[in-house]
Amino acid sequence: MLKIDTILCRPGTMNNYAYLLTDQTSGISAVVDPSEPEPVICRCRELNITPAYILNTHHHFDHTDGNLELKKYFKAQIAGHAKDARRIPGIDILLNDGDTFALGDSQARIISVDGHTIGHILWYFAKDKALFTGDMLFNLCIGGLFEGTISQMWESICKINALPDDTLFYPGHEYTRHSAREALLFSNHSPEVTAYLEHARARLEQGLPAGPYTLGEEKKCNPYLSAGNEAEFARRLGC
Numbered sequence: 213m214l215k216i217d218t219i220l221c222r223p224g225t226m227n228n229y230a231y232l233l234t235d236q237t238s239g240i241s242a243v244v245d246p247s248e249p250e251p252v253i254c255r256c257r258e259l260n261i262t263p264a265y266i267l268n269t270h271h272h273f274d275h276t277d278g279n280l281e282l283k284k285y286f287k288a289q290i291a292g293h294a295k296d297a298r299r300i301p302g303i304d305i306l307l308n309d310g311d312t313f314a315l316g317d318s319q320a321r322i323i324s325v326d327g328h329t330i331g332h333i334l335w336y337f338a339k340d341k342a343l344f345t346g347d348m349l350f351n352l353c354i355g356g357l358f359e360g361t362i363s364q365m366w367e368s369i370c371k372i373n374a375l376p377d378d379t380l381f382y383p384g385h386e387y388t389r390h391s392a393r394e395a396l397l398f399s400n401h402s403p404e405v406t407a408y409l410e411h412a413r414a415r416l417e418q419g420l421p422a423g424p425y426t427l428g429e430e431k432k433c434n435p436y437l438s439a440g441n442e443a444e445f446a447r448r449l450g451c
């Protein structure tokens with residue numbers, strides 16, 4: 213069983229999420245996308261955890277700026293896509309699409325999702341029904357198309373749509389409020405999106421992350437996942 217602890221980083225500006233994962237059988241831990249070191253070190257001290265790994269979804273600074281300091285502090289190893297070998301600071305473990313990564317008894321499958329960047333990956337823990345999506349997928353939105361093409365992004369979305377509906381996903385930023393209007397517009401104020409937003413609002417007011425939501429909820433409410441085909445996806449991106 214995987215224990216997942218959410219750590220808010222760069223609050224008020226970029227609202228990044230780092231995640232502290234612990235395989236409860238072995239006690240081995242990892243940090244996903246540390247955008248800064250301090251909040252991660254604080255939480256690890258509170259919980260008396262020494263992460264053995266840093267798992268990156270992609271090379272952007274707001275996902276990797278904590279890498280080098282945490283690597284030194286915890287003597288952790290850093291894992292990311294082989295295509296990011298020269299762009300992820302301190303990377304040790306190079307992974308490719310379809311590879312598996314063992315965090316103790318918890319197994320992640322690496323899913324390559326080009327689009328936001330070339331070399332972006334998802335960390336998919338199938339048995340634990342947990343998916344770490346970095347800047348590929350946010351609540352009700354997707355990441356900007358910085359390095360890939362529309363076709364590559366659509367192919368990546370199809371990979372997410374093929375994953376089981378009961379998977380919980382953990383995005384790299386808290387952008388739910390910003391994405392609400394667009395999702396309401398594209399869904400014609402559907403009851404599903406309205407309920408999604410009510411749940412998010414209640415959680416955010418308590419200082420909690422809006423999610424995690426299931427991929428099943430996201431496929432219904434996220435205007436990019438629900439586009440249906442590449443032409444409609446391109447049209448929605450254009451809006």
Ligand SMILES: [Zn+2]
Binds near residue numbers: 270347355
């Ligand atoms: Zn990014």
